[in-house]
Amino acid sequence: MLLPSLVILGTFVLYPLGKAILLGRQRCDAQGRTCTSNGWDQYLDAFRSTEFQNALWITFKFALITVPLGLVLGIGLAVLANKALSGIGVFRAVFSSTVATSVAVASLMWLFLLQPEVGVLSNIGWLSDMFPILRTPGLLRSPTTALWSVALSSVWASLGFTFILVSAGLQGIPEEVHEAAAIDGATGTRRFWAITLPLLGPTLLFVVIVLTARAFQIYGEVDLLTEGGPRPDATTTITYLTYGEESIINNNAGLQATTAVLLFLVLLVLSMAQLRGIGRRVHYGS
């Protein structure tokens, strides 16, 4: 009964990881045709290279923007919509709606908003007069704003997901706890910090883990919005460095394997740190 799963996971998860670790030692020539195995030092060289260091930093920066922003917005929207108002169902449906967009759909919507020639914002006269950067060079083509724009699109796309999860978490907090605190004279703000937030702990931990994993595996947004640019590599994440069409190692199979394995290692270290660091502080309600 285990056989089907074992065969698939073995062939398409474990074997490729092992094989990539071996392939990552190979140095290839500029055309990417002949590769020779040169021992393990390619990993060290690649890790130290400016290109990889840059990609690592971009990836971290992307996570540092999208995870807190996504989390705060998700909590904010969930708390905002957690009131017995008439018509609240409609608002909840709207806030959840971006969960229906795929990476490609969301990215193309934002591309059409932000693109400097054919984009919506740059073609609104008064707006682009007020913010000339919308047209030249455009938010996606300026090195200072490109990563933020990609991050914005990504946060928007995962908003529905965070909203749904945090809302479900809020529903799980027993009403009596809030009532008891209110009787004791705790204000709304105080109740939020002292009760809601700590009791949401496990939910928020899960959201943070998922958002972080997503941030480190981001690819589609970069591919569709900026192609890793503006040149040379303002938005080149580790995944884009490995798989992107405009990546400088695009036809170097050896180095692609190297960076893929390095991504695995980075994520491994990260999950260990997350489990140790945050897990200890989370309060699991009984």
Added chain:
Amino acid sequence: MAAEKAPTGARLVGRYALLGIVTFVVLFPVYTTVIAALKPGSEVLKKPLVPNAFTLDVLSDAWTNGRLGRYLVNSLIVAVIITVGQLVTSVMSAYAFAMLDFPGREALFVLFLATLLVPLEATLVVNRRTVDSFGWLNSYQGLAIPFVATAFGTFLMRQTFLSMPRELIEAARIDGAGHVKFLRLIALPLVKPALGALALFSFLSSWNQYLWPNLITTEPEMNTVQSGLRLLRFGSLNQPNLVMAGTVIAAVPIFIALLIFQRSLVRGLTSGAVKG
């Protein structure tokens, strides 16, 4: 907690104002996309915020010439194969881990869990070669087979099987039910909610795959919706309304499906957060 009590007076107005603003911000990209998809090319850039013209030609153009119809069918086929495959393999392996006693069970289970630590992006470099050597580039097998088993599904279903009442299992055993019979008549009906959640989760994640179809698809006809949108974006950016029409066509089916399956969606998304 049920929803909190409604505020009154000025606070109520403020609350609605805030809800309104957020709704506007969340829906703004959707709005501009939809109205662009419904405009002829000559009108798209003139007044990007106003629906000043209306045509369905661009949508039909995206459907046929942009091949969105074909892409939707491809995505559906691939997502169905992956979903059914994951359900079957997960139930089988989860049942083995939860109900059977065999040497090496713990070690194998740890091995399964370990695959959760391997990010998809770390395996695709080699998977592309593997699929190539099978002759599976530009094929449904290539798009689907690497994903028809998951440790996540196995883990989720194992937890569900373990939570079944012991008495039930013993009663079935006394009645002489074999594993297959037990699974079919007693266990599967009991774990239906978890199966539904897993199905939805599998379907959505395979439907949304972007990088893999891009890596192994070179023939335009074999693109999925996601990689097809990429083709449209790089091929036709000078016709933004066509690209937006493609985006709308790609988004609508999932949007409708999620409206129908709203309840199981919440369960599906939260199932990953369930404590073991």
